[in-house]
Amino acid sequence: MLGQYKHKLLQLGRPFILVLVSEMATLSALLLGNITIAWWIAQHGGARDLATFGVIVAGASLLAIPLLSPLGDRYPKKRLMAIGFVAIAFESVVLASLAQAHFYHLYVIIACEMIGVCAMAIIIPCIQTIASELVTAEKLSLAMSMQKVSGSLGSIMGPALGGSVIATAGIPSALWVHVALLLIAALAATKLPKALTTNKPAALGLVQWRHELQAGLHAKWHIPLERHWTLVMLVIGVFYAPAIGMMAALRVTSLGLSAFWLGATNMGIMSGMFLGFLGCASFFSRKLGRFHALIGATLLRATALLVVGLTASPLLLATAFFLLGISQSTTQFVGVTHRLLAMPANYRARHASVNTLAWQISSTLGPAVAGMALLHASVAQCYILFGILIALCTIGLALIPKMRAFLSLDHDTATGWYQREYPAAFRNYN
Numbered sequence: 001m002l003g004q005y006k007h008k009l010l011q012l013g014r015p016f017i018l019v020l021v022s023e024m025a026t027l028s029a030l031l032l033g034n035i036t037i038a039w040w041i042a043q044h045g046g047a048r049d050l051a052t053f054g055v056i057v058a059g060a061s062l063l064a065i066p067l068l069s070p071l072g073d074r075y076p077k078k079r080l081m082a083i084g085f086v087a088i089a090f091e092s093v094v095l096a097s098l099a100q101a102h103f104y105h106l107y108v109i110i111a112c113e114m115i116g117v118c119a120m121a122i123i124i125p126c127i128q129t130i131a132s133e134l135v136t137a138e139k140l141s142l143a144m145s146m147q148k149v150s151g152s153l154g155s156i157m158g159p160a161l162g163g164s165v166i167a168t169a170g171i172p173s174a175l176w177v178h179v180a181l182l183l184i185a186a187l188a189a190t191k192l193p194k195a196l197t198t199n200k201p202a203a204l205g206l207v208q209w210r211h212e213l214q215a216g217l218h219a220k221w222h223i224p225l226e227r228h229w230t231l232v233m234l235v236i237g238v239f240y241a242p243a244i245g246m247m248a249a250l251r252v253t254s255l256g257l258s259a260f261w262l263g264a265t266n267m268g269i270m271s272g273m274f275l276g277f278l279g280c281a282s283f284f285s286r287k288l289g290r291f292h293a294l295i296g297a298t299l300l301r302a303t304a305l306l307v308v309g310l311t312a313s314p315l316l317l318a319t320a321f322f323l324l325g326i327s328q329s330t331t332q333f334v335g336v337t338h339r340l341l342a343m344p345a346n347y348r349a350r351h352a353s354v355n356t357l358a359w360q361i362s363s364t365l366g367p368a369v370a371g372m373a374l375l376h377a378s379v380a381q382c383y384i385l386f387g388i389l390i391a392l393c394t395i396g397l398a399l400i401p402k403m404r405a406f407l408s409l410d411h412d413t414a415t416g417w418y419q420r421e422y423p424a425a426f427r428n429y430n
Contacts, residue, residue: 015134015192015193016134016135016146018188018189018191018192019127019134019147019188019192020146020147020150021150021184021188022081022085022184022185022186022188023127023147023150023151023154024150024151024153024154024157025154025181025182025184025185025188026123026127026154026181026182026185027151027158028154028158028161028181029088029158029178029181029182029185031158031162032158032161032162032174032177032178033092033116033175033178035162035166035174036162036166036171036174036178037053039166039171040099040104040171041106041109043171044104045104049106053106053109053110053113056110057110057113057117058363058364059364060117060118061121061360062360062361062364064117064118064120064121065121065360068118068121077126077129077130077133077192078190080122081122081123081127081185081186081192082189082190083119083122084119084120084123084126085119085123085182085183085185085186085189086182086183086186087115087118087119088115088116088119088120088182089179089183090115091115091116091119092116092179094112095109095175096172096176099170099175100172127147129340129348129351133345134192144333144336144340148273148276148277148281148329148333149274149277149278151277153274156267156270156271161177162174162177165177217354218425219343219351219418219426220354222422222424223418223421224401224402225400225401225403225406226339226351228396228400228401229335229397229400230354230355230358232393232396232397232400233358233397234358234359235362235393236298236390236393236397237358237359237361237362237363237366238362238365238366239366239386239389239390239393240301240305240366240386240390241359241362241363241366241367242366242367242370242386243305243308243324243370243383244269244324245366247370247382247383248265248266248321250374250379251309251317251380251383252265252317254378254379254380255312255314255317257314257317261317261318264314264317264318264321265317265318265321266321268318268319268321268324268325269324269325269328270325271322271325272322272323272325272326272329273325273326273328273329274325274329275325275326275329276325276326276329276333277329280326280329281293281297281326281330281332281333281334282333284296284297284330285330285333285334290335290338290407291403291404293330293334294330294331294334294335294397294407295394295398296330297326297327297328297330297334298327298331298390298394299391299394300326300330301324301327301328301331302388302390302391302394303323303387304320304324304327304387305320305324305384305386305387305390306383306384306387306388307319307323308320308387309380309381309382309384309387310380334407335407337411337414338406338407338409338411338414339351341414341415341416341417342406342414342415342416342417342418343418344416344418344419347426370382373385402421
């Protein structure tokens, strides 16, 4: 399998390998930083400070993602990525220095974190869309799959590295490792070649900025397929985000299990995503067709949540989370390439950012919805309820107009499909 993976990487070329290195380092650094800062706040400020930090950062992310997304379609992506990485590294240097000096102040940490929030709002859409500028259309599906593999590896490495460094060397050392990872990501980004597609000349000014933002939102809303797809996945995310987050710890605790099994559930979902992006998602897509793979993966997610709510077996619990990882990787893989190709090249970063924004909204609303549900039901009952609701949402996903026809297109036909089918969505926007 490793030999096959290496062969696929060589097919995509050195520039794309640099993208993978940058993305892996980015996600490792992001998750390592999240764990380290959360641990630092929990140790010195307690639950109240941690809740304040989470609410402010989540709110800032909701604003930063749509406001900064036009940059990815106006300026060279490699330059934006490098600047973003250096900005976050600077933030982490400041935080590491404060931790080294044993200085803790919540709002100083929040002020520093705002730099990271803004930088990631620029970096993530660039990383998600730069593949379309570095590889040909027929290799884009392979490139997206390789990105998901590298992203999964980064997602596994980050928490493991962060936890081990904090345990053995302390918070300041973990933050210095965070700096090193971000500098690696920045270095890889600076080695990227110029894009194969040409971005439009950069335009400055508030009027043009508003124009760019309106263009992205206008396109998303006036393409019925995209609008319905995004809305359905947003609703699913409201029930799914807390199920793999705060509720997982509550479920493990309710069964009287040790923290080892909480770690097992996290590793289960990451392992499932890794195997999915390594080939399982592609296999299901080829064998079942993209449409049936998407619907089947969403139903698998609902079934896994039902199992989590009904089982008392720790092994079955970890297995259910593994299946959630397979499901998540498949739903992300299926349709991503088509949606990217269908969108005009100068709208792709904004398209990715709106999808990210939808997940951010789900991640913000989800815990609140789960909290209200937990006031009236046990955590096991909430898992069962959320599983049923996601199954119902799957019906809505299957009924989206033109969904089946769109997913059956080959890559050449999918390229520019949105502009051909819905020209009004891009009218009056350049």
